[in-house]
Amino acid sequence: MPKTIKLMQGNEACTAGALAAGLRFYAGYPITPSTEIAELCSEELPKIGGKFVQMEDEIGSIAAIIGASLAGKKSMTATSGPGFSLMQECLGYASLCEVPIVIVNVQRMGPSTGMPTSPAQGEVMQSRWGTHGDHPVIVLAPGNVRECFDLTLRAFDLSEKYRVPAIVLTDEVIGHMREKVELPDPADVKPLRRAAPAGRTGYKPYAADPNGGVPLMASFGEGYRYHVTGLFHDETGAPSSKTEVADRLVRRLQAKVDLHADEICDYASESLEDCEVAVISFGSSAMSSLSAVRRARKEGVKAGMLRLKTIWPFPEKAVRELAGHAKTILVPEMNLGQLALEVERVVAGRARVVRIGKVNGELFRPEEIHSAVMGAK
Amino acid sequence: MSEMLSYFRQERLPHIWCPGCGHGTITGALVRAIERLGLDKNKVCVVSGIGCSSRAVGYLDFDTLHTAHGRALAFATGIKLARPDLKVIVMTGDGDCTAIGGNHFIHAARRNIGITTIVMNNEIYGMTSGQYSPMTPKGFIGTTAPYGNLEPHFDLCELAKASGASYVARATSFHVPLLIDLIEKALQNDGFSVVEAIAQCPTYLGRRNKLGSAVDMLNWIKDQTINAKAAAALPPEKREGKLLIGELHNAPAPEYTASYGELVTKVQRSFENVKGGLWECAPNSD
Numbered sequence: 001m002p003k004t005i006k007l008m009q010g011n012e013a014c015t016a017g018a019l020a021a022g023l024r025f026y027a028g029y030p031i032t033p034s035t036e037i038a039e040l041c042s043e044e045l046p047k048i049g050g051k052f053v054q055m056e057d058e059i060g061s062i063a064a065i066i067g068a069s070l071a072g073k074k075s076m077t078a079t080s081g082p083g084f085s086l087m088q089e090c091l092g093y094a095s096l097c098e099v100p101i102v103i104v105n106v107q108r109m110g111p112s113t114g115m116p117t118s119p120a121q122g123e124v125m126q127s128r129w130g131t132h133g134d135h136p137v138i139v140l141a142p143g144n145v146r147e148c149f150d151l152t153l154r155a156f157d158l159s160e161k162y163r164v165p166a167i168v169l170t171d172e173v174i175g176h177m178r179e180k181v182e183l184p185d186p187a188d189v190k191p192l193r194r195a196a197p198a199g200r201t202g203y204k205p206y207a208a209d210p211n212g213g214v215p216l217m218a219s220f221g222e223g224y225r226y227h228v229t230g231l232f233h234d235e236t237g238a239p240s241s242k243t244e245v246a247d248r249l250v251r252r253l254q255a256k257v258d259l260h261a262d263e264i265c266d267y268a269s270e271s272l273e274d275c276e277v278a279v280i281s282f283g284s285s286a287m288s289s290l291s292a293v294r295r296a297r298k299e300g301v302k303a304g305m306l307r308l309k310t311i312w313p314f315p316e317k318a319v320r321e322l323a324g325h326a327k328t329i330l331v332p333e334m335n336l337g338q339l340a341l342e343v344e345r346v347v348a349g350r351a352r353v354v355r356i357g358k359v360n361g362e363l364f365r366p367e368e369i370h371s372a373v374m375g376a377k
Numbered sequence: 378m379s380e381m382l383s384y385f386r387q388e389r390l391p392h393i394w395c396p397g398c399g400h401g402t403i404t405g406a407l408v409r410a411i412e413r414l415g416l417d418k419n420k421v422c423v424v425s426g427i428g429c430s431s432r433a434v435g436y437l438d439f440d441t442l443h444t445a446h447g448r449a450l451a452f453a454t455g456i457k458l459a460r461p462d463l464k465v466i467v468m469t470g471d472g473d474c475t476a477i478g479g480n481h482f483i484h485a486a487r488r489n490i491g492i493t494t495i496v497m498n499n500e501i502y503g504m505t506s507g508q509y510s511p512m513t514p515k516g517f518i519g520t521t522a523p524y525g526n527l528e529p530h531f532d533l534c535e536l537a538k539a540s541g542a543s544y545v546a547r548a549t550s551f552h553v554p555l556l557i558d559l560i561e562k563a564l565q566n567d568g569f570s571v572v573e574a575i576a577q578c579p580t581y582l583g584r585r586n587k588l589g590s591a592v593d594m595l596n597w598i599k600d601q602t603i604n605a606k607a608a609a610a611l612p613p614e615k616r617e618g619k620l621l622i623g624e625l626h627n628a629p630a631p632e633y634t635a636s637y638g639e640l641v642t643k644v645q646r647s648f649e650n651v652k653g654g655l656w657e658c659a660p661n662s663d
Contacts, residue, residue, distance in 0.1 A: 012655065019656035024663060025459055044654060046644040049661035051458045051637060056484040060451035063444065063481075067424070067455025070442065071463070072663060075455070093445050186657050220440040221460045223419040227386075227435055229443035238389060239435060239443075 004183045010148040010174040011036040011078075013181060014104050015044065017152030018076050020184075021102075021191045024050040025073040027064035029057055029083060032116040033172040034106040037078035058083035062090040066099045070228065072219030074156060074193075078104035082113060084123060085130070091165055092131030093230045095253065098163035098206070098215060100194055102155045105167055106175040107283075107334075109361045118361030119172035121283055124338035127167050128312045134250055136257040138166040138264060139312040141282040145179035151309060157192040158264060162256045163214050169311060171334070173284035173363050200224055207235040210248055212255030257313050265315040268307045271297060275304025277376045278326035278351075280319065280343055282308040285332050285364050292369035301377045314342045323347040328376040332356040332369050352376075384408045384418070386438050393432055395503075397591025399550030399576025403497050404433045406553055406574070407466070410560035416464055423466045424453040426478060428504045429578075430470035430497035447478030450485040453492050461634035464564065465491065471498040471512035475531050479511075486540035489568040490633040495560065496533060496571065499578035507581035518585045533573045538626045543568035545626035549575040551599045552622060559624060567632045575602075575620075 008016070015037050018026075026041035028034075042052040051068070055061040058079055065075035079087060084105045094101050109115035110122050123130075127139045138158050140151040148170060155166035197203050197216040205226045208215040218224035231239040232246045240246070257264065270293060272278065277296070281289040286307040296303040306322055308315055319342075322329065329351050331340040337355040344353045356372055358364055385408070394400050411421065421439040425431035427446035434441040440463075444452045449467045457465045474482050474496050485492060501519060502508040509519035509526045512533065516525045537545045544566035548556035556574055563570035577583065577594035588594050605623035608616050645660060 016655040019658055022663070025455065027455060040655060044656075046637075046641045047648050047654070047660070048658040049641055049645070053454065053458055055451065055454070056480050059448065060454070060481055060484070063448040063451035064455035064458070067442070067452035067457075068459035069455075071422075071456045071459035073459045074663075075459075089445055090448065183656075220422050220442075220456060221420060221463045225418065225438055225440055227441045227443070229435065230445055231443065 003185055006181050006183065007178055008145055008181045009036065009176055009178045010142070010145050010170055011106065011176065012040060013145045013148035014078070014152045014168060014170070015040040016183065017149035018102065018156065019044060020149070020186070020189050021153045021156030022074045022193070023076050023156070025065060025068035025075040026052045026077065027055050027061040027068070028077045028079065029055055029061050031080045031083045033108055033175050034078040034080045034104065037104055058086040059089060062087040062101070062103070065101050066090060066094050069099050069101050070220050074160070076102040076104065078106065080106050080108045081110040081123065084126065088130040091137070092133060092135055094165040095131070095135040095137060096230055097228050098217070100159040100163055101165050102152065102159055103165065103167045104152065105169050107169065107171040115361045117172065119284055119334060119363055120359070120361070121171055121285060121334040122338070123169060124311060124333070124335065127169055134254060136164045136253050137312055138162070138164050138257060139169050139310070140166065141169045141309060141311050142174055143268070143283060143286045143307055143309065144174070145177060146181045147309065148174065149181065149183060153189070153191065160192045160194045161214070162260065163194065163217060164256060169283070171283050197224070204235045205237045206233060208252065210252050212252065212259035214256060261313040262317070264310055264313055265318070266309040267315050267318050268309065269305065271304040272306060272322060274302055275326055276302040277328050277330065277373050278322050279303070279305045279330045279332065279369065279373065280308065280339070281305070281332050282311060282339065285334055288364035288366045289332055289369050291366040292373055295366070295370055296373045301373060303373050311339070314346070316346050319343060319346045323350040326351050328352045328354060330354045330356055330369070330372055330376060332358070332364055332372070334358050334364070380412060381405070381408060384411065384438055385436050389436050392436055394429060395580040397577065397579040398429070399499065399578070400430055400433060400497050402550040402553060403495065403556065403574045403576055404436070406556040407468070407495055407560055408437070409557045410564055413557070413561055414564055420462065421464045421466065422456055423468060424449045424456065425468045426470070426473035428470040428473045428502065429499070430468055431473060433468050447473055447476070448481065449473065450478060450481040450492065450494065454485060454490055457490055457492055457634055458637065461491070461638065465493070467492055467494045469494060469496055471496065471500060472502045472510040475511040475533060483536070483540040486537050486542040486569050486571070488633040489541055489543050489630050491567055491569070493563045493570045494572070496573045497576055498533065498573055499576045499582060501578050501582040503578050503581045507585060517582070534571065534625050537571040541569070542571050542626070543628050543630045544570035546571070546624045547573040547575070547620065547622050549598045549602060549622065550577060551595045552602070555622065562624065566629070567635070568630055
């Protein structure tokens with residue numbers, strides 16, 4: 001089949017990417033600016049024998065997709081700030097119980113109801129630490145419409161492979177912007193699926209190498225008759241309050257992401273080799289940043305850019321490397337400095353880190369970042 | 378008895394419940410109803426929330442899911458939609474179902490999704506040691522109602538019926554044969570079924586409210602109830618203040634996942650040869 005060229009918006013591309021990954025179950029609750037994803041899923045899923053349900057709230061939505069995933073279906077929900085806040089409870093459940101799910105969070109201005117139709121990037125930290133307790137999570141950030149397709153597909157693959165919930169962190173601009181997109185040939189898309197046990201005898205649902213191993217996942221209804229609980233549990237799935245069981249479990253869960261950070265971390269770079277002023281950005285802020293960096297280059301400034309496609313785990317290696325030669329690192333983001341905290345931690349004083357926060361509900365204009373780059377040289 | 382034990386994960390026993398607790402009786406009634414119906418153990422999935430009641434599922438030899446507080450029905454909704462062929466059962470408590478999970482409860486009922494919900498109602502939050510719940514009788518003492526509970530309680534069965542459940546019944550840990558019969562019928566209903574099973578909590582409801590031993594509490598429960606069939610023939614003054622037990626509502630209605638299946642068939646017929654508009658997918662595959 002030839003490649004398809006389409007005019008698509010980001011939310012549409014997220015839905016297409018999910019379908020390409022094998023999405024068969026969607027549960028959600030209407031919320032601006034993510035609603036198109038629910039609408040498209042309600043239209044597309046019945047055509048292929050999948051299921052869509054509009055739940056009573058976002059808590060129910062994430063709970064339903066966890067249930068469907070345990071029953072063997074690739075499952076997703078989409079939301080924005082207020083709904084994402086409600087989902088935190090069961091995000092922790094999916095993380096602890098190692099149930100693959102994908103959440104698309106189309107960020108809008110917060111806190112609270114905020115400005116529902118304005119873009120923001122205020123959930124960098126919430127997506128990592130929003131639910132209680134230490135827990136693993138994977139967060140990807142598309143920077144254009146085509147990447148909404150690619151990274152939603154990748155979010156499913158990573159979630160299935162590591163049995164960690166994966167969040168696609170977009171924003172109102174990425175979600176609603178329309179671009180010409182060339183989608184891959186379906187024959188070239190080979191989505192991953194969770195590794196299943198070979199047989200029922202001796203199946204231990206949570207047995208895995210303590211060094212970040214991923215347990216084999218059986219689906220409900222296939223005769224394994226196993227127990228899943230949000231209490232800490234041993235390898236058999238039985239609740240346990242033994243200190244050594246708790247310690248091993250929390251460390252193994254986190255190691256699933258930490259030990260595979262190199263594989264999970266993805267980014268794009270522009271003129272980084274000789275750069276003296278670097279911009280680190282993601283999502284729609286990165287679109288404005290790229291334009292500013294290119295203009296500064298033309299004007300003779302050794303400017304470069306690192307665009308993060310993976311936010312969590314934080315791409316430490318790439319940032320550390322950059323801090324080795326860039327004198328100044330600018331971090332423009334539509335919040336008051338959340339990603340910058342991580343950049344500062346990793347840079348550890350070896351370069352000057354400048355926070356450029358924007359919280360008025362407007363996208364960065366390239367001139368704003370350009371003048372910051374020119375001022376930093 | 379040995380047949381009964383085969384439905385339990387015996388290595389997980391003994392259970393955590395207090396001496397005299399009614400939850401074991403209700404769990405036993407569920408297992409007996411499942412056995413009577415000869416359900417395939419591999420096709421039964423039991424889901425629970427949080428609280429004393431919700432620990433039941435860990436002892437049962439099915440696919441079992443112990444979820445977050447109040448959310449059992451929402452998780453179960455995902456399972457039932459993903460696998461309509463499974464018999465999905467929810468075991469929940471009065472706090473889990475009617476307080477934190479109240480919204481999920483009325484919406485699951487409204488959809489008439491094929492889930493059998495057993496509400497193990499001991500009229501108190503037991504796991505956290507005795508706070509009043511939306512099912513605690515007015516005037517009763519709880520650790521958060523030291524001067525007596527001011528709040529009226531729900532009539533859970535009326536709530537279920539009004540919300541759209543197609544089968545609603547009530548029994549107690551005293552009326553065990555009736556409870557087994559009602560759960561059996563609830564499991565056979567193709568739609569959302571609710572069985573309210575009232576249970577004694579001698580530790581946290583009984584002790585503070587001076588209701589005596591577990592046996593005294595069972596008698597206390599018995600004395601509050603009146604069979605729904607018998608009640609119909611009684612004058613209103615004899616029914617005053619009594620809880621009806623038995624089958625309270627049985628009105629078969631289209632089951633949600635079956636309706637969704639019909640919708641899929643219809644959509645696929647009208648979009649013949651279309652395997653999805655946004656992305657081509659093999660129909661009816663995983």
